[in-house]
Amino acid sequence: MEFHIEKLSAWCGNLHTSQQWQQWALGEITYQDEDELPALKQIPAMQRRRLSRFAKLTMQCVLDVTTEASIDESNHIPCVFSSRHGDLHKTSKLIEDVAQKQDLSPTHFGLSVHNAVAGLYSIFSKNKQPMTATSAGEDTFLMALVDGYAKLESQKLDRILVVYTDEIVPEKYTPYVPDTEKTISVALILTRQKSHHNVTINFTSQQNKNIETEFQALSFLSFLYGKEQHINVNSTRYQWKLTKL
Amino acid sequence: MNELINEVKQLIIETLELEDIEPADIADDEALFVDGLGLDSIDALELGVAIKKAYNVKIDGDSADSKKHFYSVTSLCQFIAENR
Numbered sequence: 001m002e003f004h005i006e007k008l009s010a011w012c013g014n015l016h017t018s019q020q021w022q023q024w025a026l027g028e029i030t031y032q033d034e035d036e037l038p039a040l041k042q043i044p045a046m047q048r049r050r051l052s053r054f055a056k057l058t059m060q061c062v063l064d065v066t067t068e069a070s071i072d073e074s075n076h077i078p079c080v081f082s083s084r085h086g087d088l089h090k091t092s093k094l095i096e097d098v099a100q101k102q103d104l105s106p107t108h109f110g111l112s113v114h115n116a117v118a119g120l121y122s123i124f125s126k127n128k129q130p131m132t133a134t135s136a137g138e139d140t141f142l143m144a145l146v147d148g149y150a151k152l153e154s155q156k157l158d159r160i161l162v163v164y165t166d167e168i169v170p171e172k173y174t175p176y177v178p179d180t181e182k183t184i185s186v187a188l189i190l191t192r193q194k195s196h197h198n199v200t201i202n203f204t205s206q207q208n209k210n211i212e213t214e215f216q217a218l219s220f221l222s223f224l225y226g227k228e229q230h231i232n233v234n235s236t237r238y239q240w241k242l243t244k245l
Numbered sequence: 246m247n248e249l250i251n252e253v254k255q256l257i258i259e260t261l262e263l264e265d266i267e268p269a270d271i272a273d274d275e276a277l278f279v280d281g282l283g284l285d286s287i288d289a290l291e292l293g294v295a296i297k298k299a300y301n302v303k304i305d306g307d308s309a310d311s312k313k314h315f316y317s318v319t320s321l322c323q324f325i326a327e328n329r
Contacts, residue, residue, distance in 0.1 A: 046283055049262040103298060106290035 001149050002245065005188050005197040006159060009064035010221055011038070011057050012184035018225070025225035031182075047124055050111060053183075054087040058117045058165040059124070061187035066125070066161065069189050076127040077189070078151060079161040081118045082134045082144030085169055085177075087111070092170045117165070138178075138235045140164065141186070141216040145201060148190050159191045164217055180215040197224055198245035203238045211236055249322045257318070260295040261288050273319045281317075289315055296321070302328045 008018065014032040015024050023029045038060035040048055051059060058081075071077055090112045097104055110116070115133035122131065130151075136143035141164045148162035165185040169177055211234050223231045223242055233240040254268035257277070261284065275281040278289065292315070293304050302325050304311050314324040 045264055049264055103294045106294065107287050110287060 001146070001201050003145060003149060003197075003199045003201055004191045004193060004195040005199070005224075006191045006195040007065040007069045008186070008188040008197065008224075009061040009068075010184065010186040010217075011061055012182055012218070021221055022225045025222050026227070043124055047120070050107065050120065052087055052090055052111070054083075054089070054165060054167055055111070055117045055120055057167075057183070057185035058163060058187075059121060061165075061185045062121055062161065062163055063125075065187045065189050069159075071161075073126055076125070076129045077159050077161050078129040078155075078157060079118060079121070079127070079131040079163065080134060080144050080148045080151065081115065081131065081163045081165075082136075082140050082147070083114070083165050084135055084137060084140040085166055085173075086114050086135070087116065087167075088169050088173065089167060092172070117163075137237075138213045139216065139238055140166075141220060142201065142203070142233065142238075142240055145190075146203075152190055152192060157192070159189050161187065161189055163187045166217070178213050178215070180213070180218075182215060182218065184217050186217050186221070194245075199224070200243045200245060201240065203240045205237065206234075206239050208234065208236055216240075246322060246326065249326060250318055253318055253322055253325070256295055256299060257292065260291055271318060274317050277315065277317060277321075296325065300325050300329045 010021060012031070013034045014029075015021055020029065024031060037053060037056050040051070040056060040059055040063075042063065043051070043059065090108055094104055094108055094112055111120075114135065115131070118131040118133050122128065132147070134140070134144055134147055144162050144164050148160045151157065152160045163186070166181065167183045168181060213235055214233055216233060216235075219231065219233050220242070230241070230243045233242065250273060251268055254271050257263070257271065258266055258268065271282060278284045284292075297303050304314055304324070314320055
């Protein structure tokens with residue numbers, strides 16, 4: 001499968017711009033945790049108040065690429081939103097309220113669903129193109145790209161927006177996930193023609209329970225901005241092969 | 246009543262996470278929803294839960310009266326005062 005990436009924006013700790021990602025991939029700067037959130041002043045306060053950290057990071061990256069690609073009401077594009085855990089901080093707070101027999105917040109309940117940020121983006125941008133929200137365990141990031149590719153090719157779209165966001169999980173869940181996970185959002189626009197970044201991605205099934213799983217979003221960005229021409233990414237279910245074109 | 250009005254305004258601001266809005270910015274008799282303050286239907290649900298928690302007053306979401314009670318801070322306070 002050939003992937004042509006027209007625009008890409010990613011936010012993770014102190015890494016926000018493509019220049020910073022490049023410097024990180026080349027080892028010139030190191031990753032650091034950072035709590036700073038994008039200001040998102042372009043979103044009216046009445047809409048912005050509903051955005052959690054998860055939603056803010058996603059909106060930042062989405063608006064970054066869609067603005068850069070001049071996407072507006074005249075040429076809206078279909079979207080694939082993806083996340084392994086979703087807005088788990090919000091969901092786990094709701095589950096605690098259920099356990100304590102508290103009334104649930106209707107707002108938090110409504111915004112805890114997997115497609116919540118897709119909805120918030122659609123309301124803000126007035127983008128009414130088809131949008132899906134997917135999840136595929138540790139393979140979520142790369143499978144979201146595959147999903148985007150499938151829609152792009154099968155529907156002969158010009159371009160599609162693929163978005164991935166995850167946060168470091170709430171403390172009570174940390175024993176169940178790899179400690180390589182980070183709080184990150186990535187938005188990219190795939191096209192059908194050769195573009196800024198061009199990569200082939202192929203995957204085969206495998207069964208390997210003892211594998212040390214990689215955090216795919218960071219492996220991908222490190223590969224894309226780094227000097228390697230080719231990488232393998234292993235998960236318990238798949239072996240992925242990524243090659244630059 | 247004045248005390249309750251200020252309490253309810255504070256409750257609205259905190260519950261609905263209205264950044265940059267002070268109690269004085271909310272007019273007692275102006276519409277809370279759509280045209281006035283600009284709240285929406287999710288806010289109405291959220292406010293209903295918060296009022297039930299704070300004053301043990303339940304506003305029936307299906308009743309035709311609920312629209313009337315939710316119209317402004319004043320109408321909301323009257324309803325709370327009569328039913329708490």
